[in-house]
Amino acid sequence: MTEPPAENTTEQPAENTTEQPAEKKPVDLRETYRQQMIASIGGWQGALITAIPTTVFVIVNVTSTLRAAIIAAVGSAIVLTAYRLVRKQPIQQALSGLFGVVIAAIIASRTGQARGYFLLGIWTSFLYAVPFAISVLVRRPLVGLLWEFLDPTPGGDGTPWYRRRPLLLAYTWSTLAATAVFLARGIVQLTLYGDNATGWLAFARIAMGYPLFIAAAGFSFLVVTRARRRLAAAA
Numbered sequence: 001m002t003e004p005p006a007e008n009t010t011e012q013p014a015e016n017t018t019e020q021p022a023e024k025k026p027v028d029l030r031e032t033y034r035q036q037m038i039a040s041i042g043g044w045q046g047a048l049i050t051a052i053p054t055t056v057f058v059i060v061n062v063t064s065t066l067r068a069a070i071i072a073a074v075g076s077a078i079v080l081t082a083y084r085l086v087r088k089q090p091i092q093q094a095l096s097g098l099f100g101v102v103i104a105a106i107i108a109s110r111t112g113q114a115r116g117y118f119l120l121g122i123w124t125s126f127l128y129a130v131p132f133a134i135s136v137l138v139r140r141p142l143v144g145l146l147w148e149f150l151d152p153t154p155g156g157d158g159t160p161w162y163r164r165r166p167l168l169l170a171y172t173w174s175t176l177a178a179t180a181v182f183l184a185r186g187i188v189q190l191t192l193y194g195d196n197a198t199g200w201l202a203f204a205r206i207a208m209g210y211p212l213f214i215a216a217a218g219f220s221f222l223v224v225t226r227a228r229r230r231l232a233a234a235a
Contacts, residue, residue: 049084049094051206053077053101054117058202061114069114070105077101114198118189121205125186132179136172143178143220144171153228170227174220181212 053073061069081094100120108116135142140162148161161167185208192201 049077049080049097050209052080053097054202054205057114057117058199061198066108066112066114070109070117073101073117074098074105113196115193115196115201118193118198118201118205122186122189122193125182125189129179129182129186132175132182136175136179139168139172141168141171141175143174143224144168147171147224153231164231166227166230167224170223173223174216177216177219181208181216184208184212 053076056076057069057073060072077094077098081091081098084091084094104117104120107119108114110116111119132142135145144161144167153161153164153167161171185204188208189201189204192204
C-alpha cells in the first residue's frame with residue numbers, strides 16, 4: 001500500500017506583531033495661536049464683560065456717589081471673572097477687562113470725577129492708532145504682518161507678500177480701516193470727555209467697541225480674500 005504523504009512540519013516564520021509607534025504630528029503653532037486669539041476675544045460674552053462694568057459704573061454714579069460707583073464697577077468685573085473661571089471658560093477677556101476697570105477706577109478716584117473713568121480708554125485708542133498708521137507709512141501694514149503669520153499666502157514664486165501689489169494694497173486698506181476705528185473712538189470720546197458727558201461717554205465706549213471692531217474685521221476679510229482669489233487665479 002502507498003504510504004500517505006508526510007505532513008509539512010516546516011515552521012512558518014512568526015508574524016511581527018510589534019506595532020510601529022505612530023508618528024507624532026508636528027504642532028501647528030500658527031493654528032494654536034489663531035485659536036488662542038479667537039478664544040481671547042470671547043464672542044458675545046466678551047462684549048458683555050466689556051459693557052457691564054461700564055454700565056454699572058454710570059448707573060451707580062447717577063444714583064449714588066463716585067466712590068460707590070467705583071466699588072460697584074470693580075466688583076462687577078471681579079464677579080464676571082469668577083463666573084467664567086467657575087464655568088471653566090477662557091478668562092483672558094475677563095482678566096484684561098478686570099485690569100482695565102481697576103486702572104480706570106484708580107484714575108477716576110485720583111481725579112475725583114466720574115469722567116476720569118474713561119481716560120484710559122481714550123488714551124489707549126490713540127496709542128493703538130499710532131503703530132497701525134506707522135506700519136502703513138513704512139509699507140508693512142500690521143494687518144498684513146498678522147494675517148501672513150497666521151495664514152501665509154499659498155503658491156507664488158517666493159516673492160514676499162509686501163512686494164505683491166494686490167496683497168499690499170488689500171492689507172494697507174485693512175490697516176487704514178483699523179486706524180480709523182481707533183482714531184474715531186479716541187476723538188469722539190475725547191470730545192464727550194471735554195463736555196463732561198459721562199452718560200454719553202459710556203454709550204460711545206460700548207457702541208464704538210465691538211460693533212466697529214466687527215465692521216473693520218468684515219471689511220478686512222472681504223478685501224484680503226478678494227485679493228488672494230485674484231492672485232490664485234493668476235497663478
